[in-house]
Amino acid sequence: MSAKPTRPYTSRLRREQAEQTRVRVVQAAAELFGRSGYAATTLPKIAERAGVSTETVQNYGPKPELLRAAIDLVSFAGGRDQPVLETELGLQLLAARTPHEAAQVAAEVLTAVNQAGHGLWQAFAEAARHDAALAAELRALTASIREQNALVIRMWHAKGWLRDDTPLEELTDRTTLIGAVELYDRFVGQGGGTVDRYRALIAGLLAASVLTD
Numbered sequence: 001m002s003a004k005p006t007r008p009y010t011s012r013l014r015r016e017q018a019e020q021t022r023v024r025v026v027q028a029a030a031e032l033f034g035r036s037g038y039a040a041t042t043l044p045k046i047a048e049r050a051g052v053s054t055e056t057v058q059n060y061g062p063k064p065e066l067l068r069a070a071i072d073l074v075s076f077a078g079g080r081d082q083p084v085l086e087t088e089l090g091l092q093l094l095a096a097r098t099p100h101e102a103a104q105v106a107a108e109v110l111t112a113v114n115q116a117g118h119g120l121w122q123a124f125a126e127a128a129r130h131d132a133a134l135a136a137e138l139r140a141l142t143a144s145i146r147e148q149n150a151l152v153i154r155m156w157h158a159k160g161w162l163r164d165d166t167p168l169e170e171l172t173d174r175t176t177l178i179g180a181v182e183l184y185d186r187f188v189g190q191g192g193g194t195v196d197r198y199r200a201l202i203a204g205l206l207a208a209s210v211l212t213d
Contacts, residue, residue: 028050092109093105099207102161113181145176
């Protein structure tokens with residue numbers, strides 16, 4: 001009896017190994033972009049950090065493509081098009097039972113996202129100043145983040161948790177500004193504030209300017 005063909009298994013294994021390598025490269029790129037900035041991060045440095053060859057890194061794109069992939073991985077859990085309320089962090093928002101709890105949970109989520117990604121977003125802004133395509137993508141991502149905040153605002157509105165003296169559009173703008181990574185960087189990265197103080201600050205801002213008592 002002849003042995004069963006192993007080609008499908010081998011092909012699947014190669015795909016899995018290739019995906020593992022891709023994730024390792026993107027994780028290395030995210031770490032270096034966030035720590036050293038865009039200009040100082042080179043493909044050989046990414047390769048060294050990921051434990052692969054420079055040629056392997058090149059297979060996953062030039063620096064702008066790696067920056068895009070790093071943003072997706074760190075700030076959007078790998079998929080920027082997935083609605084926020086369907087993500088693991090979004091499910092935490094849905095679990096809140098009161099406006100006060102919603103403010104606390106939202107602050108936890110925003111702190112986790114901004115703490116992980118603030119350096120990477122700085123690198124993105126740096127690169128966008130010299131690359132028109134990245135500048136356009138940065139604007140598109142900013143608009144996408146606002147739309148994700150709008151989803152949260154509509155969910156809170158359906159629960160009757162929003163203050164009733166302010167239009168939804170303005171409440172969306174307030175939430176977007178409160179959660180902006182630039183605020184994290186200004187308060188923690190540049191201002192020397194603690195992460196705990198930042199978390200408490202944005203929880204208070206959400207409670208005072210967006211949600212009901």
